[in-house]
Amino acid sequence: MTAGTTAPTVTLIGLMGAGKSKVGRLTAERLGRAFVDTDALIAQRAGRTVANIFATDGEAIFRTLERAAVAEAVARTGAIVAVGGGAALDERNVACMRAAGPVVWLYAEPETLASRLRRSVLRRDRPLLADAGPVDGLRTMLDGRGAADEAGAAAVLRADGLAVAQSTQLLVTWLREHA
Numbered sequence: 001m002t003a004g005t006t007a008p009t010v011t012l013i014g015l016m017g018a019g020k021s022k023v024g025r026l027t028a029e030r031l032g033r034a035f036v037d038t039d040a041l042i043a044q045r046a047g048r049t050v051a052n053i054f055a056t057d058g059e060a061i062f063r064t065l066e067r068a069a070v071a072e073a074v075a076r077t078g079a080i081v082a083v084g085g086g087a088a089l090d091e092r093n094v095a096c097m098r099a100a101g102p103v104v105w106l107y108a109e110p111e112t113l114a115s116r117l118r119r120s121v122l123r124r125d126r127p128l129l130a131d132a133g134p135v136d137g138l139r140t141m142l143d144g145r146g147a148a149d150e151a152g153a154a155a156v157l158r159a160d161g162l163a164v165a166q167s168t169q170l171l172v173t174w175l176r177e178h179a
Contacts, residue, residue, distance in 0.1 A: 007033065007078040008101025008179055013088045013149050015141055017113035018106035019159050019167050020082035026168040028080040031175065036073040037082045042066060050084075067093060074100035089145060094152040102179050104171065105153035108160045110138035154178075 010027075012020040021037050028035035039050050042065045046053055053062045066084055070093045073081045077100075087093045088103075097103050108116075114134035150156070155174060159167050 007031075009074050009077060009079050009081060010101050010175060010179060011074060011081045011083060011097040011103045012106055013083055013097075013103055013152060014085065014106035014159075015108070015110075015113055015138060015145065015149075016085045017116040017138075018085075018108050019116075019164055020106055022164045023106060023159075023167045023171060024080045024082040026164065027171050027175070030168065030172050031080070034076055034079040035082075036076060036079050038066060038069040038073050038087065039082075039084050041069045041073060042084075045069070063090065066090075071096050085141065086145060088148045088152040094148070097152065098154075102154040102175075103152050104174070105149045105156045106159050106167070107149070107156050108158070110135050110142055112160045113138045 012024050014020055021039075024037070025035045027033075042053070042062070043049050046065065048056075050062065053065065063086070066087055067090060070081075070083055070087055073079065073083070074097055081097075081100075083093070083097070087097075094103070117134060117138075155178070157167060157170055157174070162170070
């Protein structure tokens, strides 16, 4: 970039367990940018966990809180933003994210995601996986959300078989070339 230009905000979308938070945080560190996780922002603003919001108030209330968090997060010019797994289902979120800069879909197969989320599922931190087995629940989510993620993304980073450091390097390289 030339002097006086500003880096665009980059938003990471994808299902839970794809690495949005870990890869996003490391990418931000490597590029000297701010990192914002909308789930953490929601929990901080609400004073309780996302799982508690889902259990107490339901998914519709969570999605309303998420819409506000996405708008706030992507307004931070140059930030790397990780959004919740269902954020791309809301057209207003997608429009807001795309207006701020490139949207990158971190994609992994449901089996990979289930393996990464094993401990989290046992702790009951993933309310949307409570009713089905993790692989089946993630497959159902991918069936319901995959088209929205694909449509909203400027690029797809396949995270199957990659360590966090490898996914981070791929993202950093892509951003240096395209953003």
